[in-house]
Amino acid sequence: MTSKRATTLKQAFQVCDLGALTGAAIDRYYVDLSSVRSAQSITSVSHRLDFLDPGQPAAVLFTGHRGCGKSTELQRIKRRWELQYNVIYIKATDELDINDGDYKDIYLVIVKYLTQALQSWGLSSDSTLVRAFEDWFKDITQETERTKETSVSVEGKAGVGGGIPNLLAMSVNLLAQIKGSEKHKKLIRESLQQGFSRLQEHTNALLKDAFEKLREKQPNTKGFLFIFDNLDRVPPQVGEHLFLKYANQLAELHCTVIYTVPISVIYSGNNFANVFGDLNVMPMVNIYQFEREPAELAYNPNGLEAMANLIDQRVDTEQLFESREILHELVRLSGGHVRQLMQLIRTACLNAQGSKISATDVERAAAKEQNHFERFIPSDHYPVLVDIYRHKGVQLDPAAQAMMQSMLFNITVLEYEQLDNLQAWKYINPLVRRTNAFREALRA
DSSP states (O other): OOSSOBOSHHHHHHHSOSSOOOTHHHHHHOOOOTTTSOOHHHHHHHHHHHHSOTTOOEEEEEEEOTTSSHHHHHHHHHHHHTTTSEEEEEEHHHHSOTTSOOHHHHHHHHHHHHHHHHHHHTOOOOHHHHHHHHHHHHHHHHHHHTTOSSOOOTGGGSOTTOSHHHHHHHHHHHHHHHHHOHHHHHHHHHHHHHTHHHHHHHHHHHHHHHHHHHHHHOTTOOOEEEEEETGGGSOHHHHHIIIIITHHHHHTSSSEEEEEEOGGGGGSSOOTHHHHOSOEEEOOOOOBOOOSSOSSOOBOHHHHHHHHHHHHTTBOHHHHBSOHHHHHHHHHHHTTOHHHHHHHHHHHHHHOSSSSBOHHHHHHHHHHHHHHHHHHOOGGGHHHHHHHHHHTTOSOOHHHHHHHHHHHHTTSEEEEEOTTTOOEEEEEOHHHHTSHHHHHHHHO
16 A cells, blocks of 8 residues: 555555555544544444443444445444453454354354463463363364264364363364364254353353453453454345344353444344344445435535545545546445445546546446446346335335345445434435436336
């Protein structure tokens, strides 16, 4: 990444990265969008962390569209609270089979990262507690070995001498086999299911003991804060499995956990507040002037300019865009979705005919990204998309509501929030609005 703003299309392509801002990039590129996007979700998460007593467990749900900026905000939350909490940041995509995640896997990931942290800090745990956990791992291994030909030798890959290094090695190996083999995954999970009460008991005992050891070293600590990022990438059915069917298991870890949740899952018709309390939903940047009645909305100049400022922070826009209006057109095509804006600019950079991005380059980029949506949207979605376009997502029948879950997950529909009253509403992705199938459905 360059330290100055990009002055060539190649540099612009590089700095308009699709990933979250981390480390020094936050200081360099972060733009506060709270004037055009509700920051209520971020404020609520911080208030929850502030109000918790030391060692008090909590499970916090944080959601929004993939690519809306959640990971960047979680990095800022990590930085904001790492003096009071011992923050452990986890990318679910690195640890889990994202298409088949399970609550038991999450417990194993917690054990892995906790034992890694204890080992790096030179802290030990109660030896009786550790031996009980080691015995549980061996029981799970033996149960699994009875039901298959190829041994899942967790014990064989464990650390020498036992203790925390042994628990770390066992959890790492078990997670690797769950993620790496469909056959092993099924067998291991069956054993884990039978022994889950012991896994939960031992994990929470390890967390409580680690907190006490940590307080001896850091008397002012509030405990462990696990941030589980990228869980919003699990498919809707996996999200419902985790956060509906097994919500209590995820909420009963004896630590503070922030889970990212697929936005589609919160429209499943179930009450999350019973287990997790308030949901924290990060909406799109509001580039529109909201009105309930007209289908086609006018644009909010402040929203357009705020999104354009995201690019100004990274790119010398006067040098690389033929006009400010061309940049604003890219913002309009993004729908206020940060990653989609970055993707459109990267596509325009790759296909630019000259040294500056022109209106023709923008149109070609939009057409290319539009093709992506046309390839996967089912034909029966288009009448519902028209209804959402006209009525902003209110009063959908149950069948249409179920379709909207898929639309939110695939960002064919985007969720916004009015700044004055925090009322949520939906609108279709501008790239979807360009498709021939949508135009035909609209005429029909």
